[in-house]
Amino acid sequence: MKVDLIIAHGYVITMEGKGVGMIADGAVAVRGNTIVAVGRSDEILSNCQADQLINATNKLVMPGLIDAHIHTGISIYRGMAQDMSHWMQKGLWPFKKNSEEDDAAAGSLVNIIEGIKAGTTTFCDYDSSMNRLVQNYSKVGARARVCEMINQLPDDISSIPVGELYPFDPAIGERKLQANIRLIEQWHGKENGRITCLFGPQGPDMLELELLLEVKALAEKYDTLIHMHVAQGDREIAQMEKRYQKRSIPFLDELNYLDRRLMAVHLTEATKTETQLVAMRGASMICCPGSIGIIDGLVPPVLDFIEAGGKAALGSDQAPGNNCNNMFNEMKFAAILNKVKRADPRVFPAWQALRLATIEAAQAIGLDHEIGSFRPGKKADILIINLLEANMTPIITDPIRNLVPNLVYSARGNEVETVLIDGQLIMEERKLLTVDEQLAIKKAQEAANEISRRSKNDIIAAGSDVYHMMEEGYL
Template identity: 65%
Template sequence: MKVDLIITNAFVMTMEGQGVGLIEDGAVAIKGNLIQAVASTQEILANYSTEEQMDAKNKLIMPGLIDAHIHTGIGILRGVAQDMHNWMQVGLWPFQKHVTLEDNITGSMMNIIEGIKAGTTTFCDYDSNMNKLVTNYVKVGARARVAELINEIPNDIGDIPVGELYPFHPEIGQRKLQNNLELLEKWHGAENGRITAMLGPHGPDMMSLELLQEIKELAVKYDTKLHMHVAQGDREIDQIEKRYGKRSIAFLDEIGYLNERLLAVHLTEATKEEAEQVAKSGAAMINCSGSIGIIDGIVPPILEFLEAGGTAALGSDQAPGNNCNNMFNEMKFVSILNKVKTRNPATFPAHLALRLATIESAKAVGLDHEVGSLRAGKKADLVFVDLEEPSMSPVITQPVRNIVPNLVYSAKGSEVESVMVDGKFIMKDRKLLTVDEKTVIRNTQIAANQISEKVQAEAKKLKSPLLTRMENGEL
């Protein structure tokens, strides 16, 4: 049978089965945007022919990584809110209130490029102005599962003292909800199915009960998932307890949110029992170890969630909190932090972290029929990792293999040599093929300078510890 491309002589990590499904001398046959076959090089060459054959000796071919939770629209504010309490009000808000729509778009493209260069092919982007941000995915050629951030809170929420109830404005909620519905109607299934959409309620504390119920009904109408922060911090728990007299998980259970439609992001403040309840409900969990570790100094209860039979995924969250949007970083963090938390080096083995960034993530977000593993009929979303990079060397295959531990504990993302999405290379030999990376970085810097000038004009009001540390010569 003739195909468009055969990739040979590679280590092929399929992520099929219970582990990583590694084929040591493997090959992948691709026709159009689909994987035609995955097997040994000998078997593929015996059964398939092509006019284009790629020798991938000393390369690892694996499924593209999935970032199950990212806010690319605030990527332009990387590094402004670290090492402090109340990071949103004290660190992020003084900058974010000066960010324009164009700044959002510019920073978003930078974040997407960062992810692609580190092997991310699917981005579950969850932000405001998503009808505009989604065009970045069209340009760059990545896969995206997008949602509009729906809430009823005003733009000056950062000025409200910590502990006061958020004011709700129904007109804000309806405008953002309509933006999300437009996203679903215009973009779901666009670009040959590369772009899909979900509903994105911001959190149970960010909107009225009436709007939460309306969104739940719309999720049934559109047969889609609900991408939502859940128990994401003590601020949320405080707001819910003051409004409804109970914690977030109990409240969401009461109003019918705990089911297979829910992507529960973070669960930072969830107890063991609450995490188990969410897992048993069929809802998925998205864990962002780097972000929550830096912002809150907490290790979310993902182990308890998994042990209760839940489906979980990894996400990078946002650059102002996590600093980087790199799934290799998230795999390492989730494994190491949970080893430390349990005081057990056998906790969270490397293959588990790798599954949570590929096939388990695909299951969580509802895309496992298309991506997350390499098998015939799935989309050709592939990442090529250079095994001759120092961080991946040497390659040991007997009596044990070291590729998986090295991917999780050693790789930085720069080992990714090429990236294919939907059967097309969007990065080859470390060069992006669809956008001009240097132009994007220059534009991002110009926009960041303009935002910084506006914040500088209000420096006397700035309470950021980063400013104090800079004045003390620490930064």
């Protein structure tokens, strides 16, 4: 069989079956944008003839990682909203108020670059100005599942006292809804199918009931999913109880929102019963352990959700409070925090963390027919990882294989040498081939400098804990 590329003699993790599907001396054959064969190197090399052969000796070959929830448009505020109470009101909104679409686009490009260099090939991006941000995915060559973040909040929301009921502006909600529809009509299925679109209500507390119901009807009309924060914090629950006298999950259940179309993000404040209800109704859960650990000091109930039969995935969330959009970081956080939460080192083993960033993530976001594992017919989203790094040494395969534990607990992302997305070489020997990384960083820094200058008075007025720490000499 004639193919374009064979990657051979590597440790191949297929993510097929109930675990990681390890092939000790494995190979993957690619034609166009599709995997056509996977198996032992001797079998693939004897049955396939390739235009290009990559020798992956002492390297790990695996499916690209999936970041199931990320806001690339606010990465321009990286590190501005951690170590504080009310991170959104005090840390994020004062900067967002003083930002333009061009600023968001500049930060987004760097954020995508960061992700790819750490092995992320699919981004579920959920942000404002997505019709602009999606162009970065087209330029870079990444796979993206995108939506416009729909809310009815005024631009000066940062001036509303913490705890006060949000004012809604229907005109803002309509504008953002139309932007989401335009995104779907212009971008869904574009770039050889790499870019697909969802609907993105920001949260049940941030838009009126009528708009929530309209989004639900539109998701059914366009036959797509809904990406939404659900029970993401005590702030949300307080808003819902004031406005509707109900908590978020019972409220959404009454609206028939908890179904297979819903990607419910965080569930931080969900009770065990509420968590089980979301799983039972068929919605998926996106868990962002690093972000929620830093901005809320909590561990999302992902184990309860999985034990209730739910489909779950990991996401990195946002750089203002998480600072790091790296799925190796999220896998490690997920494993460690859940072991601590249950006081049991056996829970959330490394293989499970890896599945929540690959095949089970693909199931949770509705793309498991295309990505998440190596199987003939799936898209060629492939990582080649160097195992001859100090933090990945030694390689042991008998009597215990240490590759997956080291991948989850030791890898930092810089071990990723080569990235293919949709069969195209995007990064080789850690050099991005589709965009100028240094130019992107330069433009993002210039944008951040301007935002910081414009935002200073609003940050002081918001009472940012980080600003006070700096003034007191701690930072």
